[in-house]
Structures are given as structure tokens and as C-alpha cells.
Amino acid sequence: MQGWPVDIQECIKMTPLSSFSRGVIWDRWSIPFMTPQQEMNGVTLAGDASHPMTPNLAQGGCTALEDSIVLVRKLYEVLKLELSKPMDEDFSLEHTGIGVALADYQSERWPRTFGLTVKSYIFGALLGWDLGIICFIRDNIALPFMFRASAVLGHSKYDCGQLPSPP
Numbered sequence: 001m002q003g004w005p006v007d008i009q010e011c012i013k014m015t016p017l018s019s020f021s022r023g024v025i026w027d028r029w030s031i032p033f034m035t036p037q038q039e040m041n042g043v044t045l046a047g048d049a050s051h052p053m054t055p056n057l058a059q060g061g062c063t064a065l066e067d068s069i070v071l072v073r074k075l076y077e078v079l080k081l082e083l084s085k086p087m088d089e090d091f092s093l094e095h096t097g098i099g100v101a102l103a104d105y106q107s108e109r110w111p112r113t114f115g116l117t118v119k120s121y122i123f124g125a126l127l128g129w130d131l132g133i134i135c136f137i138r139d140n141i142a143l144p145f146m147f148r149a150s151a152v153l154g155h156s157k158y159d160c161g162q163l164p165s166p167p
Contacts, residue, residue, distance in 0.1 A: 028052050029117050030110060039102040046071060051113035056123040059116050059155060066160040070108055074101040076164040116155060 001009050030038065030051060038045045047064030078097040126138055 029114060029121075031114070039099070039106050042098050042102070044071070044102040044105060050109070051117055053117045053120040054124045056120045056127065057116060057155065059120070062156070063113060063116060066112070066158065067105075067109060069160045069163055071102075071105050072163055073161055074105045074108075077101065112158060119155065 001012060028051065029035070038050055044050075046067035048060060050067065051063065053060055053063075075098065078101040082096050126142060129135060129138055
């Protein structure tokens, strides 16, 4: 905590140890045909449930918001079509395009989220090393190259599209 603002240090010192919790955080790479399917029976995953990543890129929350926009776009198109049809008694998920929409959502999101989880893992691994010569190379060669503006901020220039306009 050395160098942290005094008020934060005081807050931490005044907090009982029993109030702190510690959990392991990790990246999970979703690889088609190698990891479990994330869409089944009209249910899918989004955010950390779909693609947890360590906070090394500070993109977890942003990625979850992107997921929600893409998911709404995909479902909106299907539901707009379904709601324009007369409702029959045999209505079920198999008869709608929801499964296809969820699969499309996963297909659209996979390249983006896979790249971010891999990049997060690499940044975290580099920052976690604690060996003399490796730290020198990391701090003086690798990190200046990897943390240049285009490398660090390049992933933040992503357009996930816009939410559909209300009918």
C-alpha cells in the first residue's frame, strides 16, 4: 500500500480482516469444439459467465455490456418476426429462431472475447514474473512495446452496434 493515498490506507487498516474475502480470478478461453457449448435450449451465457478474464485489461464490464447489446439485437430480430405471426398452441423454442439467434450471438462475440481473454492472460503473466533478468527484459523491452497506446487501447475501439429502435 506504500504510495497509496492516506485515506485509502486508513480505510484498509480500520477494516477487520474477517471482512476481507479472497477468491481466485482467472481467464477462461472459449474454444469452439473444445469447450462446452454456451447456448442450449433457449439459454445462453454473457459477461463473466461466458468469458471471465482477469482485470489486466479492464475490459470485463465493457465486454459484458457489448454482449448485452449484441444479444438484444439478435433476439429483437427474431422476436419481431415471431410476434408478427399468429400465436398457436404449439409455440415452443424449437419453432422459433431463438436458438439460431443465440448461436449467431455466440459466433459474433467469440472472436472479440477470445482475443481479449488471451490478451488479458498474456498481460497478467508478464506482470506476474519476478525474476531479475526476465523483469529487466519485461520492463525495458516487452512492456514499452506492448503498452504503447495502440496496443493498450486498440481493443477499446470496438463497435458492437446499436440497440434497435423501439417499435
